[in-house]
Amino acid sequence: PLGLMTGSHVTPIDHIYFQNFVAPERWIDVFAPADGVVVSMQRFSEVLDEQREAIDDYRLVIDHGCGVQSILIHIDEVSDPLMAVAPPPGQYASMSVPVGAGEWIGRFTANLDLTVVDESVRIEGLVLDSTYAVEPWKVHTPDPFAYFVDGVRSEMEALSLREFVPFAGTFAWDVDGRLVGNWFLEGTDGYGGTDQQRYWSGHLSFAYDHIDHSMVKVSIGTYEGVSQQFSVVGNGPDPAAITPDSGVVAFALSHPDYWVGDERWDRISHAKGIAARAGDDVVGTVLVEMLDDRTIRFEAFPGRDPTDVDGFTDAAEVFTR
Numbered sequence: 001p002l003g004l005m006t007g008s009h010v011t012p013i014d015h016i017y018f019q020n021f022v023a024p025e026r027w028i029d030v031f032a033p034a035d036g037v038v039v040s041m042q043r044f045s046e047v048l049d050e051q052r053e054a055i056d057d058y059r060l061v062i063d064h065g066c067g068v069q070s071i072l073i074h075i076d077e078v079s080d081p082l083m084a085v086a087p088p089p090g091q092y093a094s095m096s097v098p099v100g101a102g103e104w105i106g107r108f109t110a111n112l113d114l115t116v117v118d119e120s121v122r123i124e125g126l127v128l129d130s131t132y133a134v135e136p137w138k139v140h141t142p143d144p145f146a147y148f149v150d151g152v153r154s155e156m157e158a159l160s161l162r163e164f165v166p167f168a169g170t171f172a173w174d175v176d177g178r179l180v181g182n183w184f185l186e187g188t189d190g191y192g193g194t195d196q197q198r199y200w201s202g203h204l205s206f207a208y209d210h211i212d213h214s215m216v217k218v219s220i221g222t223y224e225g226v227s228q229q230f231s232v233v234g235n236g237p238d239p240a241a242i243t244p245d246s247g248v249v250a251f252a253l254s255h256p257d258y259w260v261g262d263e264r265w266d267r268i269s270h271a272k273g274i275a276a277r278a279g280d281d282v283v284g285t286v287l288v289e290m291l292d293d294r295t296i297r298f299e300a301f302p303g304r305d306p307t308d309v310d311g312f313t314d315a316a317e318v319f320t321r
Contacts, residue, residue, distance in 0.1 A: 001162050001169025002144075003210035005219040005229045010203035011182045011191070012171035012210065012219075014141045015071070015115040020108075021268040030075055030106045032099040033114075033148070036064040038082060044074075045090035056089060058082075058106070062099060067119030068147070071137070074113055075106040082106070116144035125172025127294070127321045131184065134192035134199075143168050161211050163272055173207045174321065177293040179242035179249075180206055183319035185221075186295075200227055204298060204319055206239035206288075209256065212276035218251055218286060224302050231256035231278035244290040250306040251286045254279035285309050287316075294321040 003012040020028060042059040058078050062070045078086065082105060087093035099105060117137040132138040145153050145168040157167040174181030184190045185202030193199030201221045209215035209231075216232040216239065230253035242249055258265040259275050284302040287309060291297055299316040301309050 001160055001167070001210050003169045003171040003207070005205060005207065005210070005217060008198075008200045008227050010200045010219045010221045010227050010229075011205045012173065012207050014135075014138050014171050015073070015113040016144055016168055018108075018112040018114065020110055024109060027076075027107045027109060028112070029104060030072065030108060030112060032062060032101060032103045032105050033070050034062075034064050034101045036062040036070070036099055038095060038097040038099060038105075039063045040092060040094050041078075041082065041086055042092045043087050043089050057108070058086070060105070067117075069117040069137070071115040071117065072105075072112065073115075074108055074111055076108045078106040079104060114144060115141055116147050118142055118147075123172050125170070125174050125181065127174045127176050127181070128190075131182075131190035131321060133190065138191070141171075159270070161271065161274055169210050171210075173205075175240060176321075177243060178240055179246075179288060179290055179296065180239040181321075182207075183296060183298070183321060186318040186320050202319075203227075209276040211258070211274050215256060215276035215278060216251075217256070218253060220286070220300060223284075223300055229256075230254060230283070231276070233278055233280060233282055235278055242288075242290060244292055246290065248287055248289045248311065250309065251288070252282045252306050253284040253286065254281055255283065282306075287312055291318070295319070 002016055005012055038060055040061045044055050044057050058075045059073045081097055085095045117140050119140050121140055121142045123142060126139050129139050143166045145156050160167040183204040188194045188202035193202055195201060203221040205219040207217055209217055216235045217229060219229045221227050233252040233254045237249055257277050259277060260271045260273055265271055265274055282305045285304050285306045286300045289297045296319050297316050298319055299312050
């Protein structure tokens with residue numbers, strides 16, 4: 001579902017995943033979700049993470065008219081009409097290739113990303129459009145399940161790891177004047193960042209688990225040199241309750257775990273009734289202070305318990321929205 005925070009996806013993810021863990025050799029067909037025109041294609045050549053990973057797959061944008069688009073990412077092979085106009089690895093191409101609802105457009109193995117964009121919708125939970133100028137669709141990304149016909153929608157809801165609405169998840173948590181949601185290192189151009197190799201390095205998010213909203217999470221773009229995600233010991237304090245009047249607040253960091261009943265979930269098998277549990281072992285502490293409604297001071301203290309942290313040091317940084 002929407003809202004996963006993992007690795008370089010520091011802020012909650014704005015697309016859902018169709019994930020194939022158990023049979024990685026299996027090819028899965030991809031069909032156009034509705035009538036439309038493929039208007040652009042990107043051909044990936046590598047994943048920009050802590051280590052570069054060579055890949056060769058595609059990102060397609062299908063325009064359905066009336067301001068509605070589908071974005072499909074990580075299609076490993078595309079149909080002949082699309083392949084005929086595909087760009088070289090690492091490049092984009094604009095095009096106009098008509099597709100019909102249910103038409104075969106390609107296939108994938110590991111995972112497929114889907115974003116539904118509706119320009120007539122401005123979602124709540126992202127404060128400023130300008131912060132996301134590099135990905136302008138992000139503020140126009142509603143619940144994707146709502147755009148499918150009843151039969152397909154019910155099947156997708158049944159396959160979701162979530163058992164409560166919205167079944168497709170949520171990724172936008174910002175509340176103006178509250179700590180909850182996304183923050184960006186001051187002077188780094190919001191979501192776009194200033195380093196294309198690690199654009200997420202200045203990202204920061206105080207949000208909730210994408211499956212179980214009872215778990216508070218802190219997702220940090222640069223923590224000991226890499227991006228990392230943590231659960232909060234005791235699931236508190238709640239970032240939605242923190243305001244500029246709250247002063248300096250400490251979060252004790254741990255690692256999340258997932259359970260189905262009395263058994264740990266392997267994070268691979270399809271399951272229902274997944275419960276997220278924060279660990280009890282403190283692996284670090286972060287301090288945060290809201291300076292005003294859209295500015296915070298932040299500092300991480302890896303390996304230290306809140307009782308060992310006296311306050312901010314000269315290494316503290318300012319983040320904004």
